[in-house]
Amino acid sequence: MTGSLQEALDQAASPVQLLRDSPASPHVFPVRAEFSNWRSEQNSWRTACALLDQSHHMTDLFLSGPGAEGLLRGLAVNSFANFPVDRAKQFIAVNHSGQLIGDAILAHLDEQSFNLVGHPMAIDWVQHHAETGGHDIEVSRDGNSIVRAGDPRLFRYELQGPTALALVEKLTGAPVPQLGFFHMGHLPIAGLQVRAIRHGMAGQPGYELFGPWAEGERVRDALLQAGGEFGLTQVGAKGYSTANLESGWVPSPVPAVFTDERLRGYREWLPASAAGSLGGSFDSPDIEDYFLTPYELGYGRSVAFDHDFVGREALEALSRTPSRRKVTLVWNPDDVQDVMGSLLRPGLPAKYIDMPKARYALFQVDRVLQGGVTVGQSFDCGYIANEHSFVSLAAVDGLEDGAEVTVLWGEEPNSAKLQVEPHRQVTIRATVAPAPFVQYARESYRATH
Numbered sequence: 001m002t003g004s005l006q007e008a009l010d011q012a013a014s015p016v017q018l019l020r021d022s023p024a025s026p027h028v029f030p031v032r033a034e035f036s037n038w039r040s041e042q043n044s045w046r047t048a049c050a051l052l053d054q055s056h057h058m059t060d061l062f063l064s065g066p067g068a069e070g071l072l073r074g075l076a077v078n079s080f081a082n083f084p085v086d087r088a089k090q091f092i093a094v095n096h097s098g099q100l101i102g103d104a105i106l107a108h109l110d111e112q113s114f115n116l117v118g119h120p121m122a123i124d125w126v127q128h129h130a131e132t133g134g135h136d137i138e139v140s141r142d143g144n145s146i147v148r149a150g151d152p153r154l155f156r157y158e159l160q161g162p163t164a165l166a167l168v169e170k171l172t173g174a175p176v177p178q179l180g181f182f183h184m185g186h187l188p189i190a191g192l193q194v195r196a197i198r199h200g201m202a203g204q205p206g207y208e209l210f211g212p213w214a215e216g217e218r219v220r221d222a223l224l225q226a227g228g229e230f231g232l233t234q235v236g237a238k239g240y241s242t243a244n245l246e247s248g249w250v251p252s253p254v255p256a257v258f259t260d261e262r263l264r265g266y267r268e269w270l271p272a273s274a275a276g277s278l279g280g281s282f283d284s285p286d287i288e289d290y291f292l293t294p295y296e297l298g299y300g301r302s303v304a305f306d307h308d309f310v311g312r313e314a315l316e317a318l319s320r321t322p323s324r325r326k327v328t329l330v331w332n333p334d335d336v337q338d339v340m341g342s343l344l345r346p347g348l349p350a351k352y353i354d355m356p357k358a359r360y361a362l363f364q365v366d367r368v369l370q371g372g373v374t375v376g377q378s379f380d381c382g383y384i385a386n387e388h389s390f391v392s393l394a395a396v397d398g399l400e401d402g403a404e405v406t407v408l409w410g411e412e413p414n415s416a417k418l419q420v421e422p423h424r425q426v427t428i429r430a431t432v433a434p435a436p437f438v439q440y441a442r443e444s445y446r447a448t449h
Contacts, residue, residue, distance in 0.1 A: 005257075005274055006267035015258040015287035019278035019363065021416040026277075026359045027119060027252065029057045029237035030145045038356055041239035042385040045161045048231025051223055052158040052240050054208070055216065056145035060153060061116040061123045067135035068114055072106065075126055077294060077315060079304030083108055086184040088197050092299050093122050095263065098314030099256030099291040101125050103299070107184065107197065117156075120274065121255045128269050155216025157223070160206035163230040168207065171226050190222035200247070241357045242382045248298070248326065248436035250379050250393050254278065254363045256291040277417060279361025281408035281425060282377055290365055290377075295323040296395040298435065324395040328437040329368070329378055329407060331390040332429035339409065339426060351410035351423040353390070357382040360419050367408040368394055369427070375399060378407050384437070393435060403432040 012018035031053050035041065044050040063071070073080045077092045091106035102125065104118030116123055123141070130139045142153040159167065165176045168187060177185045179198035186193045187207075192215050197208040209219065223232065244251055257263050257270075284290070294303055295318060303315055342349040352358075358381050368376035376396030383390050392407065399405065410425040 003272050004268050005270040005272050006264060008272035008275060009258065009267065014285060016278065016285055016290075018275060019254075019287075022275055022277040023417060023419075024273070024275065024277040024362055025419065026362050026364075027057065028146065029240055031056055031240075032236045033238050034236040035234040038236065038238035038242075039385040041233055041235040042242060042356070044231065044233035044235065045243070046386045047162070048233065049159060049161040049163040049167055049206075049227060050233055050235045050239075051220075051227070052160065052235045052243075053220075054156040054158055055152050055154065055213070058117050058156070059120050059123050059144050060142040061127055062114070062140040062142070062153075063116065063126075063130060063137055064113045065135075065137040066112060067137040068112055071130055071133065071135045071137060072114060072116075072126070073307055074309055075129060076106075076309055077299070077303045077311070079306050081304075081306055085110055088182040088184060088199075090182075090299075090302060091116060091122060092294055092302055093125050094294065094311035094315065095256045095260055096311055096314065097256070097260065098293055098311045098318050099288075100253055100294055100297065101255045101257060102253075119251060121252075124270060124274060125257075125266070128266050132265070132269070151213050153213060154210050155213050155219065156208065156210040157216075157220065158206065158208055159223070160200065161231075162205070163232075164206040167223070167227055167230040167232060170230075171222060190218050192219065194219055238356055242384065245328075245380060245382050245384055245391055245393065246386070246436060246438045248328065248393060250297055250326070252276075252362055252364075253292050253297065253379065254287070254290040254365065256288075258287045276362035278363045278365065279359075279411065279415065279417070279420065280364050280366040280378075281411060282365040282367045283412075290363070292395060293318055293323065295319070296326065298326040322398070324376060324397055326435045327394050327396055327399070327401075328433040328435045329392045329394050329405065329430040330433050330437075331381070331392065331407065332431075333390070335426075335428040336390045339428065342426075348422060348424045350426045352421065353409075355383050356385070361417070366392070368396055368405050368430075369408060370399070370403070370405045375405060387437065389437075391433075391437060392430070396432065399432050401432055401434055405430050405432060 075093050085108050088107040092103045093101045102121030104116050104122040107115045168176050171189050179185050184197050187196045194209050194211050339350040366378040368378050378392045378394040381392035406427040407430050409428050410423050412425040
C-alpha cells in the first residue's frame with residue numbers, strides 16, 4: 001500500500017475490511033530461526049540460561065532535549081514522579097477515549113535523553129507528536145532490520161534464566177549489583193562498560209544488555225565463552241517468539257487509531273503500510289469493537305492520574321467501571337490434535353496450527369465463547385514446551401480461573417490474504433488460567449535480585 005493511512009481508509013469499504021484483506025505479515029524476528037531446536041531453546045530460560053538477540057526486530061526511537069520528558073509525560077498513562085536517569089518502564093499510550101494505542105519500553109539514559117524501544121505502534125505515536133507538536137526536542141529513529149539499511153545503532157541481548165546471575169558474576173568478577181526491577185546499571189564485560197536493565201523478559205531473572213553496535217560481537221563472544229558451565233543456550237526466532245506467552249504480554253493489540261476524527265492528522269502522517277493486518281474469528285464489522293483499554297490487558301497498575309496526559313479523563317471514568325481481565329486460555333489437547341489431524345483426512349481441513357507460534361496476521365483476534373455467547377477475545381497463541389501446553393492470551397468477561405470456554409478457530413468466510421489458506425472454522429475447548437501462566441512470572445520476577 002502507498003500513500004497515507006487516511007488515504008487507504010478513504011478508499012476502503014471499512015477499516016475492518018482494509019485490515020482483513022491487507023497482505024501485511026505478522027511481526028517477524030529477523031534472526032536465525034533455531035540454533036539447536038526451538039523446544040530445547042524454550043527450555044533453556046526455565047532450566048539454565050537463554051541468550052536472545054533483540055538487536056534486529058524492534059524499533060528504537062531516541063529523544064533528547066529540554067522538551068523530551070514533557071512530551072513523553074503528556075502521552076503516557078505512566079507516572080514520571082520517580083523516573084530518574086538509569087531507570088526504565090513500560091510506556092503505555094492511549095487515545096483520547098482511553099483506548100490502547102500501544103506500549104513499548106522507555107529507558108531514561110541521561111539527563112534529557114530517552115530511548116523508546118518496541119513495536120512501531122507506540123513509537124509512531126510518540127514520533128508524530130515530537131515532530132508536529134512544537135517541542136524543544138531532537139528525535140532519531142532506528143527501524144528494525146527488516147526496514148533499515150545497514151547495521152542497527154545498538155546491540156541488545158537478553159540473558160534470562162536461573163543461572164543468568166551466576167554467569168554475570170563470572171563475567172564481571174564481582175557479585176551482581178542489587179538492581180530493582182527495571183533499574184539500570186553498568187556491567188564490566190570484556191573490557192567494556194555494558195549497560196544493563198534488570199528485568200525478566202520470559203518471566204525469569206536476568207538482564208537486558210545493550211550498547212553501541214560496534215561492541216556487540218565482543219560482548220556476545222564473551223557471553224558464549226563464559227556460558228558453557230551455566231548451560232547458556234542461544235535462542236532463535238522460533239523459541240523467542242513464544243516467550244510472551246509465559247510472561248503474559250500481548251505484543252500486538254489493534255491500535256485504536258482508525259476512527260477518531262481527532263486523530264485524522266495522525267493518520268495523514270502515518271504511511272498506509274502502518275495499517276497492519278487483521279486475522280481471526282472475531283468478525284465484528286466495527287473496528288472499535290477490536291479496541292482495548294489498558295485495564296483489559298492488565299495494565300491498570302501502571303495507570304497514574306498524577307499528571308495530565310492524552311486520554312486521562314476517559315481512563316478515570318473507565319477505572320470506575322468493570323473491565324474484562326487478561327487471562328491465559330489453555331487449549332484442550334484433544335481438540336488441538338484433531339485440528340492438526342484434519343490435514344491428514346479428506347475434505348477441507350481446519351485452519352493450520354503452526355508450531356510453536358500460530359499467527360497469520362499482525363493483529364490476531366479470535367472469538368471466545370461460553371454457552372454460545374461471546375465472552376471475550378483471544379490474541380496470541382502458541383505452544384509452551386515448558387508446560388506441554390498450547391495456550392493463548394485473552395481478555396474475558398469476569399470468568400474465574402478454571403472456567404470452561406471455547407475458542408472459535410479460523411475465519412468464516414476466509415479472508416483474501418494470501419497467507420490464509422482455504423480452511424473451515426472449528427471450536428476448540430479451553431480452560432481459563434492466570435496470566436502470566438507461569439507461577440514464577442506471576443509472583444517473583446519483579447522482585448529485586
